[in-house]
Amino acid sequence: MIKVASIQMVSDSDLAKNLITAQELIQQAADQNCQIAVLPEYFCLFGKKDRDKLEIQERFGNGLIQDTLRQLAKDHQICIVAGTIPISTDDPDRVLNSSLVFDREGQIIAHYDKIHLFSFSSGGESYDESRTLTAGRDLTQFDVIHDDESWRFGLSICYDLRFPEMYRAMGEVDCHLLPAAFTYTTGKVHWEILLRARAIENQCYVIASAQGGLHNNGRQTWGHSMVINPWGAVTVVLEKDQGLIIGELHKNELFEVRNKLPALKHRTFNQISSI
16 A cells, blocks of 8 residues: 545745745645655746746756755655646746656656646636647656555646546556646536546546645636545545645555456457558
8 A cells, every 4th residue: 555645735926935835735744654745736836927937947957946845855755746847948938847756865756748738718717828838748657666566657737637548548557646727617517527537447546636726816726636546436535725635545456446347458449440
């Protein structure tokens, strides 16, 4: 069994304040004997303007945000999935929205750049991440060994959730981790059903860490960080505000679901020729 903490925040435009909040919640996760803590998307900054993220961008492997998380991982002996951090690119007007994974020694063991960039427009609500973000290209999985068990995790971010082919392309993982900042508008109708679908389709755990409340830039995020088991049931949820929930992942539960309904072994689509 491995314990994973899903951390929910209501980040604002104050980097220092957000890092303190993240530190406090990571400490709570460590105090409850979690082996992994997952921060939400944009945990370090929920800016008043889209371009605010450019002001705190860091080169991969260097910078205040990464140094802080590296030290937290070492101090608390916990693996940290660092929500998303703005990582520099060659384009001065765009950054990568990157999820970095720090092991218990503070080393970066995985790095995923958000592939699908969110765009939405309805009435007075409008978003387009492509204005300030560069899309990633590569899928990312990483392994954690705990009590002589090896656990494989897949990484995705927020809007990726709407693209099931991405999750199937990652192969058989034990758990998908999803930092997110779903809008209130889309979250209330699509969030839970999409998360449960990804768990059911891939017969694995899904742990989503969200932004959850009214931010000082006027935006409202849906929250509802949750843990979903391989049968597609929500086992714990944090509806709003800051805090954390804990998921206990069990190998025998994975094996039971995959053995009683061996859907992953029944896949034939890749063997069918295109019409």
